[in-house]
Amino acid sequence: MALQTLKDALDATQLPFAHFAWAKGAKELLGDHGVYAEDGANDLYGDDIHAEKAVEGTVDYYTRDGSGTPQTTIETALNNGKIAWYLNSIQFEEETGYVHYEWVFQV
Amino acid sequence: MAKIEFEGLGEYRARLTDLGVNIEGICKYAVYDAAGLVIDAIKANTPVDSGDLRECVALYNFKNQDGFIHTGVYFPGYDRKGVPNPIKARVLESGNSTHLKRPFIRPAVNRVKKAAEFSIEKALNDKIKEYMK
Numbered sequence: 001m002a003l004q005t006l007k008d009a010l011d012a013t014q015l016p017f018a019h020f021a022w023a024k025g026a027k028e029l030l031g032d033h034g035v036y037a038e039d040g041a042n043d044l045y046g047d048d049i050h051a052e053k054a055v056e057g058t059v060d061y062y063t064r065d066g067s068g069t070p071q072t073t074i075e076t077a078l079n080n081g082k083i084a085w086y087l088n089s090i091q092f093e094e095e096t097g098y099v100h101y102e103w104v105f106q107v
Numbered sequence: 108m109a110k111i112e113f114e115g116l117g118e119y120r121a122r123l124t125d126l127g128v129n130i131e132g133i134c135k136y137a138v139y140d141a142a143g144l145v146i147d148a149i150k151a152n153t154p155v156d157s158g159d160l161r162e163c164v165a166l167y168n169f170k171n172q173d174g175f176i177h178t179g180v181y182f183p184g185y186d187r188k189g190v191p192n193p194i195k196a197r198v199l200e201s202g203n204s205t206h207l208k209r210p211f212i213r214p215a216v217n218r219v220k221k222a223a224e225f226s227i228e229k230a231l232n233d234k235i236k237e238y239m240k
Contacts, residue, residue: 021207035202040214056217062204089201098204104213 002055002107003038009081010036010059013073017059027062032070034061042106056106058088062098071101083107126238133238134176135169137230141223142166142178148215149180159186160195180212 010017017034018026027033038057043050059078063070071087078085084106091100126133146164153161160182167179182192202208 027204037208039210040217042217056214058208058210060202060208091201091203093203096204100201100203102201 002053005081005107006036006059006083006105009077009083010034010074012080013070013077015061015070015073032061032063032065034059034074036060036105054106056104059085059103059105061101062093062096063101064097064099066099074101074103078103078105122239126235129238131171131176133231133234136234137227138169138176138178139166140230141226142180144219144223144226145216146180148219149212152211152215154199154209154211157187160192160199163192 007017007019015032015034016030017036019035020037021035022030022033036057036059038055040056042054042056044052044054059074061070061074075085075087085103088102088104089100091102092098093100146166150161150164153164155161163182163184163186165181165183167177167181170177182196184192186192186195196212198206199209200212201210
């Protein structure tokens, strides 16, 4: 239940996160929101078997809070959950005013 | 006292010199081979709508930076609707607040990373052996 570790870590931030996607209209009600999704694996092979399994994916957070507080909160939660991660990109969306943080994780 | 004799040292030295002169080309050849694997994997993973994005995947020119040979994959040009391919690729890979992401570059690169490293090692070994024959 590797993903449960990630879910628990993100729940601890008390920020709104959905798995893969939000229901229609929910994002607009929430304002700042996040999504996490797995998209691959990075298993360790040995003796012709998957000796250790790892799930890789991304955590995205969209915020209009330019203070960097959500970023710190999420990164601290990932550290506390002992999840391997790196910040992949920070993008600004002109049309919506959101700052989009994207982390790649492995659990 | 034991006596050891070497023969053909001059020729050996000439081959080493030749290898030294051509080493950049050899490295580029090895990286080009591996880059082909990576491009193929990305193309196979690219979401297809019109197919324009898959067709445009290209390699940067090779760059030698302090002895490290670099190249990269990019998405030049526009699709048939006039949308810039780099923006399309970026939105697919990272998503945004209105579009769901469909990562296709990072998973493809992860999948072929080991094969690409092995390909570079093999190409270098083969080429160096050719020079030292």
